[in-house]
Amino acid sequence: MNLVELRDVTVQFGAVRALYGASLSIQRGEFVVLLGSNGSGKTTLLRVLHGLLAHQGQRHQLGDAPRQAMVFQRPFLMRLSVLNNLRLALWLGGVPRTAWADRCWAALRRVGLQGLERRPARALSGGQQQRLALARAWVVQPQLLFLDEPTSSLDPSAKREVEALLAGFAAEGMTLVMSTHNLGQAKRLATRVVYLEGGEIHADLPVHEFFNGRLQGRAQQFLKGELTW
Amino acid sequence: MSAFAASVATAVDLIVHADPALRRIVALSLQVSGSACALAALIGLPLGAWLAVARFPGHRMLVLLLNTALALPAVLVGLVVYLLLSRSGPLGAWGMLFTPTAMVIAQTVLVLPIVAALTRQFVGDALRDGGDQLRSMGASPLTCGLLMLLHGRWAVMTVLIAAFGRAIAEVGAVMIVGGNIDGFTRVMTTAIALETSKGDLPLAMALGLVLLAVVAVVNALLGMVRRGHGSALAGVR
Secondary structure: OEEEEEEEEEEEEOOEEEEEEEEEEEEOOOEEEEEOOOOOOHHHHHHHHHOOOOOEEEEEEOOOOOOEEEEOOOOOOOOOEHHHHHHHHHHHOOOOHHHHHHHHHHHHHHHOOOOOOOOEHHHOOHHHHHHHHHHHHHOOOOOEEEEEOOOOOOOHHHHHHHHHHHHHHHHOOOEEEEEEOOHHHHHHHOOEEEEEEOOEEEEEEEHHHHHHOOOOHHHHHHHOOOOOO | OOHHHHHHHHHHHHHHOOOHHHHHHHHHHHHHHHHHHHHHHHHHHHHHHHHHHOOOOOHHHHHHHHHHHHHOOHHHHHHHHHHHHOOOOOOHHHOOOOOHHHHHHHHHHHHHHHHHHHHHHHHHHHHHHHHHHHHHOOOOHHHHHHHHHHHOHHHHHHHHHHHHHHHHHOOHHHHHHHOOOOOOOOOHHHHHHHHHHHOOHHHHHHHHHHHHHHHHHHHHHHHHHHHHHHHHHHHOO
């Protein structure tokens, strides 16, 4: 079942065409990785999929709207405690107040931040901040989670922690769409890979076909590392 | 003794002996300027947050006007409020002219653009950083703006300190709408103007030093609140 579907979507920023003629559907239970070099349109596509960006073309979503959340490359955390950042997400997500406490503790346990709930969110380390951003997304129990290069600014250990959490979310049945230019990460996590370049979708394949099939042209060059990030 | 040294000595004497007339003047100054800042905050903070997120025809013109109003001359504000509150003015029936209420109104008009314009600026900057995140969590544009007031509460405090400084230091508006009535509408700046016109320069300068001392105490108290909050946060780290 399609949770979100785009048909012939184009996004223009002044003279720059960030996305051109993109058609894509995200199905329940998938882990879709958007792959491409810097400036290829991954973030723009994510924002359109999430409904954050005005665009030409059509965007359909399941029923009223699937519950969705997004984790950004550099997490923006409010100058509040860890716990209050989670409460804010629940308030904005329209979750009844009676469920807040259980949800918050479950989220903190889920990402391994229990014991830090009173700490100012902005005093956490980079890896902890990204885990809090994941907890803030998870706490509203989204059907669809968008992630914009969530590990690009993390050290290897924090990167592994975040990857493990994402694999766990996917195993629980959450649908994930993540942008990255890390081929290894795409191989480890994705069920499907969408390759973008110059704002256009050049390949949209199941992960094993993407990495083991016969890719053509620029996508093949990117796989071989012949294109710069 | 030089005139300046005499002024400092007089200022110290006034403060040390807690002159009752001076205490009354200082209290009224704090009351009028504090009330004006509170009112301006009540209106200006949400207005600034809204202007940071709203987009409508004429938005740029409104922002331009608001920024221009930062340079509003206090005397002009006093004159406009005077005309509104005078017996022949539209609000004359309320009999507010030459009362502390009129002074509060005039100073509110004077500092409202400062609060709104500076708030619009810092909320706009904060939204560029985290607006998408808040919108992705389901916040409406106005909610995003208002949440940035919470996020940037120390910037809000700085804005209010600037507004308070402008209010308590101005003389033109309160002189016109308050009338500098002894024991009723006399504040520090109008007292300074009066003593200067009487030629008592040391006393005028001493009152100016007292004014600066009062503002310094207010700023120090706010600074302590902020530092206290900071160390409270450090305690839970």
